[in-house]
Amino acid sequence: MSILKKNNGPMSKGPSIQSISGDHWSELKFTDGIMTDAIMKHVMGLCYLGMADAGEAFEVVSRLNDKETDSWENTWADLASKLKTRAQNSEKNEKKISASTAYLRASTYYRMATMYMEDVHSPKMEEYTRHSFDCYEKSLALSGYPGKYVEIPYEGTYLPGHFYQSPYAKRDKAPLLVLTPGRDTWAVDTRWMFDAALKRGIHCLTYDGPGQGYALRFQNLKFRPDWEKVMGPVLDYAETMDCVDMDHVACMGFSFGGFLMPRVAAFDKRIKLIITDPGNISWGKGIGERLAMIQKMPSRMRPKFMSVMLEDYAWKHGVPEEAVVDELKKYDNTKILDKVECEVLVLDGTAEMTFGAAKELYDALVNAKNKDYILFDDDSTAQCHTQMGGYATGAETIMDWLEDHI
Structure with a gap:
């Protein structure tokens, strides 16, 4: 760590998760998608707080299938559901500590399922959000946090x-x-x-x-x-x-x-x-330029994560996809x-x-x-x-x- 220290800029593309080589850990890629790889790094960072567990997170990575529609949200939601059931059983048996920790991780995994959904208007979006909310509140109540x-x-x-x-x-x-x-x-x-x-x-x-x-x-x-x-x-x-x-x-x-x-x-x-x-x-300038490049690509030729990203921006800003770039210009x-x-x-x-x-x-x-x-x-x-x-x-x-x- 340094203060006002000269550096060499961003890292170049690094090795895959299957490799432990590379100059720095930040070069590792958990998934091929920019968004999903960032989410995985976020999840790994939450492990020391008890909000995630490394084995569970790596299990999700191992089960992801780019050829399967909705693989990301289904894999995370399945894990969250299992943990929620385990937490409920622990709570029923008056094992409050185990229940609170399992609820906390289940809440995290339900949120992860919503962060990269191919259809942001799917009924599952609200369903997973409700589960995440309920599990988090259960964890707070049982843990005394x-x-x-x-x-x-x-x-x-x-x-x-x-x-x-x-x-x-x-x-x-x-x-x-x-x-x-x-x-x-x-x-x-x-x-x-x-x-x-x-x-x-x-x-x-x-x-x-x-x-x-x-x-x-x-x-x-x-x-x-x-x-x-x-x-x-x-x-x-x-x-x-x-x-x-x-x-x-x-x-x-x-x-x-x-x-x-x-x-x-x-x-x-x-x-x-x-x-x-x-x-x-100017947040809008850098992001807007990237999205403008995506929009110029025929939709059938775009990598899936690009189309998902464009739809996600349109949803969160409340504008049609074709208006996203102009909307982002306001963020300066x-x-x-x-x-x-x-x-x-x-x-x-x-x-x-x-x-x-x-x-x-x-x-x-x-x-x-x-x-x-x-x-x-x-x-x-x-x-x-x-x-x-x-x-x-x-x-x-x-x-x-x-x-x-x-």
Whole structure:
């Protein structure tokens, strides 16, 4: 790991999962698809938190069949169903600990099934989401983990989330870390950060905003570029909590959520600091260019994952596939970066998909009260996108910085 360290850029294409050779682990490919390989790295990173198990994850990899329609969601859902049944049997026999851990992993695997579905409008999308929700809540209740489900008032409806109250808070009112997930992961997937924060006496509020997790799948809320109108109600809700010190509020976003953080800091001055993981000035530009190339390919010639990706973007943004590229042009923070005046931590990694974009953001934050840039290099083992697969190292590094600044 290094700070402002010169590097050689993104990794080249590496070996397959069948090989243990290669310069760094980030070169390993669990699947042939960009999206599914990233999800697998994410799942492997959750193992140390008990949200997944390595043997179970590798079993899924071994059973995937690209020639079989719906192989991805069926394989994950089958595993989740088996674990849910096991958890129910343990609960029935008053084995609460075993039940809680099995429910937790089942919840994860149901979510994985929804992250790459060939038909996003399939009834299975809501079915798996409901199972994931129920299993997670069962795990919380049985384990005694200090979290509770909350519904944050938002434009006549609500944003689903969780408030986690730190049992290690040193005073009546403690700092708050608000966590915003990315385009594909869910708020509950940020456990690697909120668990680390709780242990350091920091309360956490997580939520699924429009286009994300439960909010998308249960309420059909779509992404919007003016995210300050999403974060505003979240912070309003935080103000109602007697245990939260609103003078010490940090907001962190992951992947697409990381791109959104400068926007919310520019318009809401209640935020003391933001962490953008990774940094990016114009999310729409890079992604839009890739999707434009996909659109130019005849649909019959596209690799399956490309068609699934295009449909997924259209669904989450609430536009037809042909309008996705123009919609993404709205996701550009160039004109508002001079309004960011709080403290900022910009994260980057040598195996990031948009390597170099974070440093451009760091340089553009000319009015930030204080700013730092941390590069996760190859030796850190947390060099992948949002530290996937290296969440332990990522959490330790980020929290060391946060404790000094919040």
